[in-house]
Amino acid sequence: MVRVTKVDLSPRPVEAMSPRQLERRESLIAAALALVNEIGVERLQMKQVCERSGVALGTAYRYFSSKDHLLAAAIAEWHRLLLADLVSELRGPRGGLGTTDRVVRFVRHGMRAYQRQPQLARLRVAVAASTDPFASEALQGMARADNAALQAVMAEVPTAASDLVRHIVGHAWQGELTAWVTGRTTLGDARRRLEDVVRLVLTPYDTP
Amino acid sequence: MVRVTKVDLSPRPVEAMSPRQLERRESLIAAALALVNEIGVERLQMKQVCERSGVALGTAYRYFSSKDHLLAAAIAEWHRLLLADLVSELRGPRGGLGTTDRVVRFVRHGMRAYQRQPQLARLRVAVAASTDPFASEALQGMARADNAALQAVMAEVPTAASDLVRHIVGHAWQGELTAWVTGRTTLGDARRRLEDVVRLVLTPYDTP
DNA sequence: GGGGCAAGTAGAACGCGTTCTCGTCGGACG
DNA sequence: CGTCCGACGAGAACGCGTTCTACTTGCCCC
Incomplete structure (x- = not known):
């Protein structure tokens, strides 16, 4: 048989x-x-x-189809919680802050969270390149949440223009995080550079 | 004994x-x-x-300390050759091209090279997150070569300002490549977005 | 309540990166 | 020319992700 x-x-x-x-x-x-x-x-x-x-x-x-899939689901879940924190945190001291300052604060606090739990930063970086389709799907969800959070924080910028800006910030964040956890730069430099990126791409849209 | x-x-x-x-x-x-x-x-x-x-x-x-190290050395070598090609290619039709157009062409041809050898794109992405210090060193060298090539292509932009821009382009390149090979976007979208990023961050410096 | 089957458990088996063992080689030095 | 020692070749051994096997459990339907 x-x-x-x-x-x-x-x-x-x-x-x-x-x-x-x-x-x-x-x-x-x-x-x-x-x-x-x-x-x-x-x-x-x-x-x-x-x-x-x-x-x-x-x-x-x-x-979970693989270790990568499980890890991707884990970091996606954590990252979503982090984003919710960051967004709600910015609801408080929103008065008097321009868009640029708000986004700078957003990424700064985000970086600090990863600094407090460096193992999660390593996790995020390790899993980012996974080719497991299920892992990739989880990461795509994470990227979408990231984008949505940024959108919420920079509501003043018209959506058409902000789409590119959000991708730039997202890529720079991931890139600097990678450079940090693989020892190609220091945390301070990574944070500084990420904030500079935000300032560079956002100041044109700032209307104080 | x-x-x-x-x-x-x-x-x-x-x-x-x-x-x-x-x-x-x-x-x-x-x-x-x-x-x-x-x-x-x-x-x-x-x-x-x-x-x-x-x-x-x-x-x-x-x-080589690990498979990652060998693969990183391999992709770094290939990428260096690619950069040399791209830079010398731009020496030809340089007349009449503004900085932005030159850099757009640079990344477009670069993306096309990866499109022709998608396995190398996968290789680059797979190896990017390696924590092996020797692999990381090879990748750092690759990133430096990348930066230098971009610098050569956008010679008009003052170095102080171009440093950030080069990092933005480098991160966006890596990020779009990753999104492509992991199936989170299509090659066309990745190429388009990367070129849009270049245009967004470079047009302020364009002086035709 | 009982029969049947998807889903769960425990653990062996398998594949591949990495390390270890050990015999051999090659080239510098007396 | 002989000797010595680090580098090399061949392949076994080991660790961990993943899959497979054999058995058990929980749940739906009659």
């Missing part, structure tokens, strides 16, 4: 999961984030994540 | 190699580049590189 069944093709979409499954999924992501903060992404192994979250190794691969 | 000797700490610097060794090193890089073009970086294995270049596996690791 010949079995032709192919199983385990690809992870079930999040929206089609039962509550129990969503719970397991979250527990995997939480364990991954915690372990990355404790020991760093390069020493993290799937077996540990599974042990800590109480999920069998084979099952983890039913939820 | 106890041996305490630790060997193989790190690869011998290129400038301290004998001619025979430089030859082996080059042959490893050449084999890696050829194989990446043939089968792609994700299917490339160290064993194949060693077989094709006639170097033993252990010996390869005496020249």
Whole structure:
């Protein structure tokens, strides 16, 4: 008797999961984030994540197509929380701040968050180049959230023009983060340069 | 009798190699580049590189600290050749071209080169996030060459201002390349956006 | 309640990057 | 010319991501 069944093709979409499954999924992501903060992404192994979250190794691969996919989902989730923080933080001292200053503050605080948890910066950089389609999808979602947050912070700039500006800022952020965690620049230089980029591309639109 | 000797700490610097060794090193890089073009970086294995270049596996690791290091050296070499091509190509039709148009042409031709050898684009992206210090060093050299080439192409812009601009273009290039090879955007969109970035950050300096 | 099946568990197996072992070679130095 | 020692070749060994196997559990439908 010949079995032709192919199983385990690809992870079930999040929206089609039962509550129990969503719970397991979250527990995997939480364990991954915690372990990355404790020991760093390069020493993290799937077996540990599974042990800590109480999920069998084979099952983890039913939820995430690869280690990259799990890590991408984890950093995307964290980054989304960070963006929400940054945006709401800027709602407070918004009075008297021009667009440029607001965006500079946005990226400065963002960089500081990564500085406080450098392992997450390494995680973001390590995962950015993944070719796993599921990981890539998670990262695309992260990029979209990034764009939306920037859009919210620089509401004065017309959308048509701001689209390019947002991409520039996004790329510069990712690039400087990469240069920092791979030791090609210092954190201070990275932060300074990123802020300079923001100032350069935004001052034309500033109308104080 | 106890041996305490630790060997193989790190690869011998290129400038301290004998001619025979430089030859082996080059042959490893050449084999890696050829194989990446043939089968792609994700299917490339160290064993194949060693077989094709006639170097033993252990010996390869005496020249390069890791697969990442070898691949970084390979893409850096190729990218340097590309830059030389791009710069010399712009020496021809330089008459009548403003700085912006020159740089736009520069990145357009650069993107086209990666389009012709998409496996090398994947290679560049895959290796960009490496944390191996030796790979990182090779990439830093590549980034410097990139900067120098851009500097040559936009000679009219004062150095102080052009430094930031060059970083912006470099980051946007890397970012769009990444978005393309990971399937988050199309090649056409990536090329267009990169050229738009160049135009946005350079037109203020254009003095026709 | 019972039968059937997708989903879960535990852990062995496999592939490839990296390291280790050990025998051989080649070239500098007496 | 002989000797010594670091570099090389061949391939086994090891670690971890990923997949596979065999068994068990939970859930839907009759």
